[in-house]
Amino acid sequence: MITQQSLKRRIKQIERDIAVERENESEVLTNFGKAIYELGGSEGLGENILTAIANAKDEIAEFESCHLQMLEMNKQIESINEEKKLLNSELQIIKVRILDYQENLARKALEFWQSGHGIKELDHALEDIIKAKERLNGINDDVVRHERLTEKLGSSILSRGKSFLLSGRRKSAIHSMERLWVSTGAKIYETVDMSALQGTKIEDAARELKAVSNRKQEINTQLLNYAAMREKIDADLDPMPGKGSLSRRIGWVENALTQSGKVLDSAYRELAELWLSGEGESVLNTDAAKLKDDWEAVRGRIAKLEANRQALVAHYNYLEIELNRNRQNERVLQLDDKMSKLQDQLKQAKKELSVLDKKLITMKDLLPELEEEEA
Known part of the structure; x- marks a missing residue:
């Protein structure tokens, strides 16, 4: 049985099918118009349309060129950022290693000096660390003497105060020496000629420090090169379409390509419709003829x-009308039934009224006369 609900479902399905076919028609018309344009059979079919096609094609070519350049820039930036990340990680490790190697160089130099060897530049570079070590040794000697004295004489408030003071001086001297190891190593590396220390542990330590220092310089140079490359990319990007960052400009160009593509497709469809309306006279090749057949089929x-x-x-x-008619007919029947019942009630009421009228007339004729009231 055919119902409105079943018809409604079928209508909706057909409307969906029509929408799909209209998309197919639009695509076929676009391709047909493009084929006519490329065949050179568009002369006399509307100068405005041909101008719109030419302008859209130029815009698309320009945007595509910019888009490719921007994508290449984006790849370069991603590569630069990745390389910078790796180099910065290595640089942090190297900075720590340089501190270790500077301290090691200072210790090897001090051992060399303590063994009775030395050269003028090395002695000068070791001055601060030697003084600090002597100061620390002196404090240690004071601590030992004080501890021995305390063992003999016993602890007192003054004794404990001096112990606290010596402990503070000792910690300060140790911290000072820890800082001096690194600065002394750097000073030795920069001021001492290692050719006079060939074959020594100092030379080995200096060689290790030189290797990591050179690597640090290489990394810093490479980071500067990457910064220059990034500046050039930014300079090349500045005159390109869009505003803001590279990613925003890429999005802008992609949107512009979409819009220009829609304009071009619309112009191709207009060209095809003009040709199909009978204004086109060019001979179609096989591909164009097939597109025309496809359009007719669609x-x-x-x-x-x-x-x-x-x-x-x-x-x-x-x-729908039949349903409304049936509803109205049912309402009419209901009203008719109601009217019939009302007519029966009216007929009965009229009978009762007639009986009352007759009784009223009879009673009126039998009424006695009343005496008039005295004034």
């Missing part, structure tokens, strides 16, 4: 679907 399918939809809509409307 148009045929759309016409068939439209006819089917109209038939279904007509049946739907008929059922």
